[in-house]
Amino acid sequence: MKTLGLDYLDLYLIHWPVTGKFKYSWRAMEHLYQQGKVRAIGVSNFNPHHIETLLEDAKIRPAINQFELHPLLSQVPLRAYCAEQNIQVEGYSPLGTGKVLTNSSVNEIAKMHDKTAAQVILRWTVQHGIITIPRSINPEHVVSNANIFDFELSAYEMEQIDTLNEDKRNNSDPEDF
Ligand SMILES: NC(=O)c1ccc[n+]([C@@H]2O[C@H](COP(=O)([O-])OP(=O)(O)OC[C@H]3O[C@@H](n4cnc5c(N)ncnc54)[C@H](OP(=O)(O)O)[C@@H]3O)[C@@H](O)[C@H]2O)c1
Incomplete structure (x- = not known):
């Protein structure tokens, strides 16, 4: 926070569920939350069993789970689990690190x-x-990537993109990390 010139952080996440360690990290993050140094705490790359383990003795529930999510890895079961648990989903590598940009249906x-x-x-x-x-x-990409609130995909188009899932990861699998 000193380096960033900030008095508090809006959101702080555990990057990966390292076995045997993440419960201790969570306790430290709960402490930061209680001190008001972070406004929200969450996790990243957590599967349901990691979250269940975390919740065994958590005082604060994760606000967010950030995991790889794009049309080739749509993560429907993990999204459903997070919805049930009232944990907001944040998708990383949304463009599949650029690989989904050439998909013919999307184009x-x-x-x-x-x-x-x-x-x-x-x-x-x-x-x-x-x-x-x-x-x-690329500054032009940054601007155009934010310009997505002036159109809407139809239910049919949403379904077309939903069917592209291949469970294809570009990043590590949390089960092997
Ligand atoms: N929690 C985790 O473990 C984890 C793991 C991986 C990534 N992440 C986060 O996720 C974020 C994004 O993921 P990512 O970088 O892996 O992949 P991504 O955002 O899916 O793809 C980035 C690639 O897409 C290109 N791109 C972006 N906008 C474009 C556009 N409008 N037109 C054409 N090309 C475009 C970029 O090139 P240009 O730069 O040339 O535009 C870059 O090569 C990162 O900031 C990272 O912090 C988190």
Whole structure:
């Protein structure tokens, strides 16, 4: 916080569920929350069994679970579990690290809306109620990736993108990490 020049953080996450360690990390994060140093605490790359273990003696429930999520890895079961647990889903690598941008169905939908493939993927994500965090070092991409609130995908288009799932990860699997 000193380096960032901030008095508090809005959100602080455990990056990966390291076996035997994350319960201790969570206790430390609860302490930071109680001190008012962080406004919300959450987890990343946690599967349901990691969350169940965390909740065994947690005083504060995770506000967010951030995990890899894009049309080729739509994570329906984990999203359903988080919804049941009232944990907000945040999807990382939403563009599949760029690999989903060439998908033909996504590009056809993009053409219909006069939007880019990236905008269609990000719109699909937010229409599912998911927080999305695309990365770009290109200023034009940063601006256009934020410009997704002036169009809506139809139920049919949403379903078309839903069917692209291949359970295909680009990042590590939390079970092997
Ligand atoms: N919690 C975790 O364990 C975890 C793991 C991985 C990632 N993350 C987070 O997720 C965020 C994003 O993930 P990511 O970087 O892996 O993948 P991503 O956002 O799916 O894809 C990034 C790639 O897409 C390109 N891109 C972005 N917008 C574009 C556009 N409009 N048109 C064309 N290309 C575009 C970028 O290139 P340009 O720069 O050229 O635009 C970059 O090569 C990161 O900031 C990271 O913090 C979290």
